[in-house]
Amino acid sequence: MNDLQRKVIGKLRNKGVGYKAIAQKLGLSVNTVKSHCRRNGLTGNRSGTDAIEVLFCKKCGKKLTQTEGAKQKSFCSDECRLSWWKEHPDKVKRKAYYELICAYCHKAFYSYGNKNRKYCSHECYIADRFGGGLS
Structure with missing residues (x-):
């Protein structure tokens, strides 16, 4: 990857273009683009379809703070999680x-x-x- 490609990746990521689209435009591997973005602080949900949405607790409706790079939270606490699943046993996917x-x-x-x-x-x-x- 040359300096021009690095600059283009930075500009496109800041405009909200996703990894796959950038890789196709520049003729690079998607993983190459992702690696460059990670090393240079260009990660995060940039594209319109991947936009960060504000989520609320399924049980109490309290606003949730998401941790970047971690699994998305659905509940604000263990108490809310346990009581919600107790009230919704039909939603449990039992496969064993x-x-x-x-x-x-x-x-x-x-x-x-x-x-x-x-x-x-x-x-x-x-x-x-x-x-x-x-x-």
């Missing part, structure tokens, strides 16, 4: 359900988060481990 067969009674059961579970209930575990019939 496993259908298994009980080692004792041989009935199918679902286990969440543990694919190595052997028994459908504590009663089946006790009966299999210490002997005895099903009640």
